[in-house]
Amino acid sequence: MAITENELYVISSPMRDIWSRLKRNKLALLGLFLVVLLCSIAIFAGVISPYDPTGQAMKESLRAPSAGHLMGTDVLGRDILSRVFHGARASLIVGVVATGISLVIGVFVGAVSGYYGGWVDSLIMRITDIFFAFPFFLLAIAIMTFLGPSFINVFIALGLIGWTNFARLVRGQVLSVKASEYVEAARAVGASNSRIIWKHVLPNTLAPIIVYATMNIGSAILSEAGLSFLGIGVQPPNPSWGLMLSEGTTYIWNAPWMVIWPGVAIFLTVLGFNLLGDGLRDALDPRLKE
Amino acid sequence: MLAIITDALVSVSKYTKRDTLRKGGEFVTRYIIRRLIQLIPVLIGISIITFLMMSFVPGDPVTLMLGQHITPQAAENIRQELGLDQSLVIRYLHYLGNIVQGDFGRSYIQHQEVTQMLRDKIPVTFQLTLVAIFIAVIFGVLIGILSSVKQYSFWDSFATFFAMTGVSIPTFWLGMMLQLIFGVVLHILPVSGIGGGGFQLQYYILPGFALGFSSMAMYVRLTRSSMLEVIRQDYIRTARAKGLSGRVVIFKHAMRNALIPVATQAGIDFAGLMGGAILTETIFSLPGIGSMLYFSISRRDYPVVQGVTLFMALVFVIINLLVDISYAVLDPRIRYD
Numbered sequence: 001m002a003i004t005e006n007e008l009y010v011i012s013s014p015m016r017d018i019w020s021r022l023k024r025n026k027l028a029l030l031g032l033f034l035v036v037l038l039c040s041i042a043i044f045a046g047v048i049s050p051y052d053p054t055g056q057a058m059k060e061s062l063r064a065p066s067a068g069h070l071m072g073t074d075v076l077g078r079d080i081l082s083r084v085f086h087g088a089r090a091s092l093i094v095g096v097v098a099t100g101i102s103l104v105i106g107v108f109v110g111a112v113s114g115y116y117g118g119w120v121d122s123l124i125m126r127i128t129d130i131f132f133a134f135p136f137f138l139l140a141i142a143i144m145t146f147l148g149p150s151f152i153n154v155f156i157a158l159g160l161i162g163w164t165n166f167a168r169l170v171r172g173q174v175l176s177v178k179a180s181e182y183v184e185a186a187r188a189v190g191a192s193n194s195r196i197i198w199k200h201v202l203p204n205t206l207a208p209i210i211v212y213a214t215m216n217i218g219s220a221i222l223s224e225a226g227l228s229f230l231g232i233g234v235q236p237p238n239p240s241w242g243l244m245l246s247e248g249t250t251y252i253w254n255a256p257w258m259v260i261w262p263g264v265a266i267f268l269t270v271l272g273f274n275l276l277g278d279g280l281r282d283a284l285d286p287r288l289k290e
Numbered sequence: 291m292l293a294i295i296t297d298a299l300v301s302v303s304k305y306t307k308r309d310t311l312r313k314g315g316e317f318v319t320r321y322i323i324r325r326l327i328q329l330i331p332v333l334i335g336i337s338i339i340t341f342l343m344m345s346f347v348p349g350d351p352v353t354l355m356l357g358q359h360i361t362p363q364a365a366e367n368i369r370q371e372l373g374l375d376q377s378l379v380i381r382y383l384h385y386l387g388n389i390v391q392g393d394f395g396r397s398y399i400q401h402q403e404v405t406q407m408l409r410d411k412i413p414v415t416f417q418l419t420l421v422a423i424f425i426a427v428i429f430g431v432l433i434g435i436l437s438s439v440k441q442y443s444f445w446d447s448f449a450t451f452f453a454m455t456g457v458s459i460p461t462f463w464l465g466m467m468l469q470l471i472f473g474v475v476l477h478i479l480p481v482s483g484i485g486g487g488g489f490q491l492q493y494y495i496l497p498g499f500a501l502g503f504s505s506m507a508m509y510v511r512l513t514r515s516s517m518l519e520v521i522r523q524d525y526i527r528t529a530r531a532k533g534l535s536g537r538v539v540i541f542k543h544a545m546r547n548a549l550i551p552v553a554t555q556a557g558i559d560f561a562g563l564m565g566g567a568i569l570t571e572t573i574f575s576l577p578g579i580g581s582m583l584y585f586s587i588s589r590r591d592y593p594v595v596q597g598v599t600l601f602m603a604l605v606f607v608i609i610n611l612l613v614d615i616s617y618a619v620l621d622p623r624i625r626y627d
Contacts, residue, residue, distance in 0.1 A: 027451065129328070130335030133610075134603045135565025142599040145587050146346035218458065225460050226569055232587060245463060249573075256470055263463035271458035278454065 021283040028279020034272025042088040051079035053086040054237045062255045072257035074247060080257060083239040084265050090240040091269060094154055094224040095217035101159025103213055106166020111197050113167065114174030121171070128164040136161060140223055144232040154233050158220050169212055173205035180204075207284040211277050218273035225266050241266045318618050325611055332607060340600040341385045345378070347592055354590065355398045394600060395593035397586075404597030407582060415578035417489055418571065419563045421498030422505070423556055430509025431545075431552060437510065438517035439540060449510050456507025462569040465500035469573070472496060482575040497574040501567060505559050512555055516548040523547075557613035561606040 022028050041048070051069075057077035065072040071080035113124040131139070143157040177183060178201065186200050227233035228242030236243060241262040248258030347354070352365045352374070360368075369375055373384050388395070394404040437449030473481035484493045520526065521544050529539045564579070571580030579598060586594035 027447075027454070126328075126331050127335070129332045130339065133332050133336050133607045134339075134599065135562050135606055138565040138568070138599060138602050141568065141583070141587065142340075142343055142595055143346075145590075145595045146343045146592070148348060222458075222460055226462065229462055229569065230572075230584060230587060242460075245460075245466070249466070252466055252470065253474065256474075259463070259466050263460060263467070266463065267455075267459050270460075271454060274454050274458050 018283045022279055025279045025282060027275050028283065031272045031275025031277075031279055034268055035276050038088055038092060038269050038272060041085050042092045045085040045089055049079075049082035049085045051082045053078065053082040053239045055079075062251065062258075064255075065257055071261045072255065074244070074258050075251060075255070080244070080261055083244055084241070084261055086239040087241040087244060087262065087265065088269070090151070090234050090238065091221045091224060091266070094151075094158070095221040095273070097155045098158035098162060098220040098224075099213055099216045101155060102162030102166050102216065103209070105159070105163035107170050107202070107209065109163065110167035110170025111174055111202060114171035115178060115193065115197050115201065124167065125171075128167055131161060131164040134161075137223060137226060140227060141230065141232065144227055149232040149235055151234055151238070154224055154227060157227075158223055162216060162220070165216070166209070166212065169208055170202075170205055173208060174201050177201050177204045208281075210284060211281040214277035214280055215274055218270040218277070221266065221273070222270055318615075321618050322615055325614060329607065329611060333604075336600065336603045336607070337386055337389060338382070340596050340603070341382050343596055343599070344592060354592065389600065394597035397591055397594050399586075399589050399591045399594075404594055407594065408579065408597065408601055411577065411579045411582050414484060414576050415564055415567050415571070415580060418494055418497055418501065418567055418576060418578060419560055421491070421494040422502035422563050422567075422570075423560055424502075425495075425498050426502035426505035426509055426559070427552065427556055430506040431513045431549065433506075434510045434513025435517055435540065435545065437514045438521065439536075441518065446514075449514065453507040453510045456504050456510070459503065461500055461504060461566065462573050464503055465497060465570055465573040468496045468500055484576055493576075497570045497576060500573070501563055501570040505563065508555070508559075509552055512552055513548065516551050517544060520544045520548040554613055554617050557616070558610060561602075561609040564605060565602050 022032070045053075055078060057073075060069070060073045060077035061075055063069055063073040063077075069079050069081065071084060073079055074083070109124055113121045134142075139161050140157050143161070144153060147153040147157065174197075183196060183200055186196050191199075224233055224240070225242030225245070228240045229246045231246060234240035234243050236247075244262035245259055248255070248262070251258050350365075352368050352372075353360070356365070356368070373381055376384070392405055394408070396403055397407060400407070433449050433452060437446045440446055469481040472479045479496050480493050481496060484490065521540075526539060526544055529543045530536075534543075567578060568580035568583050570576070571578045572584045575581070579602075583595060583598045585591070586598070
């Protein structure tokens with residue numbers, strides 16, 4: 001059967017190739033499903049939540065899961081299902097914004113470092129060395145302790161620590177792309193450095209950046225949960241999964257549902273981003289597969 | 291702290307002496323010297339970051355230290371005594387001088403030297419981290435080997451999913467679930483504390499498992515990819531051709547080489563897990579550095595938070611240095627250009 005020009009064009013579309021590779025990977029599809037589910041819950045939390053997430057009802061305190069409260073209630077009688085739904089917002093916002101901050105700083109710094117080389121590269125790499133000298137979560141804890149607990153400070157702390165990974169990743173990619181012939185050709189026709197970086201070098205380093213950013217959202221959500229659990233992240237009465245776990249610690253023996261459900265929510269969310277990131281790595285660039 | 295740094299330098303110089311005698315040792319010596327020089331700006335950077343943390347603190351440090359009821363004159367005297375009226379640079383140099391002498395500051399709440407507090411708490415954190423690494427490596431390597439030997443089978447997919455689960459599960463939540471299962475349902479293992487007297491392994495199993503679980507996932511992936519590379523080598527084919535059983539080939543021939551990256555990672559991981567132990571120690575009420583940090587955070591005991599951060603970063607840097615050096619000594623194929 002003859003293939004028309006139009007069909008050939010459709011077949012060779014990069015997005016189509018990526019999607020067809022992604023949908024062959026069952027675990028990646030599961031990841032995509034979990035991420036879409038989380039986003040939907042976060043967006044429609046106000047509509048689908050059966051109760052007000054901060055509304056206290058002392059008569060309903062520590063109720064076990066039932067038809068009225070599918071995930072039970074906490075010590076203040078608040079519906080856990082509604083708080084889990086609203087907690088998705090906090091987690092998603094922290095994950096995306098913190099990763100966004102890290103990404104912007106890291107891509108800029110990494111591209112400059114890899115492209116210009118020399119003393120600029122040495123200086124930037126020494127700065128990343130200093131950040132790498134601290135265990136990630138410990139540095140986040142230290143910064144949050146000194147900045148003071150708040151939602152905004154969580155972004156700042158996680159964003160400011162996370163950029164180093166992006167910078168190293170982008171630098172490595174830029175170094176390998178910089179030596180390629182098309183960059184040499186662009187330079188030969190007189191393209192400026194910034195044009196070469198933004199138009200020729202960075203687009204060719206996108207695949208690993210997208211993969212890393214996806215997985216980083218998961219790690220940022222885990223870190224936020226840890227910080228909120230320690231009392232230096234999201235502050236009450238706002239629902240955050242980490243905070244819910246912290247509040248549930250005291251009641252773990254007589255009301256285990258207080259800690260089970262927020263933890264399941266964190267786990268499924270982070271798993272979703274990790275599975276999707278892993279699948280994207282294979283789908284975006286099959287050469288990156290282990 | 292100085293003792294730790296001195297020990298590190300002594301072991302470095304031991305490597306240096308031994309290796310200059312060997313063929314190719316000169317390369318390793320040069321590498322060690324270069325790594326030590328590279329360490330200087332990192333150490334200075336660490337000290338600057340931990341020093342600057344204190345300047346973020348909202349409010350007056352003297353009031354934080356002594357409470358609201360102090361007279362202005364007394365506050366001023368203490369401010370002068372602590373050098374808080376000096377410029378930032380002078381204060382930093384003073385701080386640096388103190389660190390070099392092993393003085394990490396003094397707790398606002400307990401009025402005790404941070405170095406002394408660290409010394410008291412290190413054993414528990416150290417033991418917990420060791421148990422966690424041990425559990426992570428044993429299970430991680432076994433599952434990784436199974437996954438590589440049965441590539442593309444059900445076990446391989448299971449191992450991949452297991453590894454993903456490991457990096458997605460919150461350590462502190464896993465700890466709570468283990469407490470629920472083993473403490474409430476099964477009553478097999480103790481769920482908090484460290485018991486009386488010396489080291490009692492049973493108290494460390496659940497927290498060690500919780501802390502090591504995410505690392506276990508990493509060892510699965512590392513062992514799998516390393517094994518897949520090794521089992522395609524000629525010497526493995528030769529071993530099989532000689533008629534050796536699969537088990538002997540895998541465990542005696544392949545595993546030895548495949549485990550080099552695992553051993554390296556375990557070294558790096560050790561320092562990382564010590565930093566991550568804060569949540570695990572809090573959940574399981576273990577009296578280590580992590581719990582100490584947790585209490586310091588909740589009471590706004592800033593010098594302790596600063597001291598612990600500095601200490602952990604120094605441990606992290608020294609362990610990474612030793613791992614890199616041992617890697618260079620063990621594996622001559624490594625190029626450090």
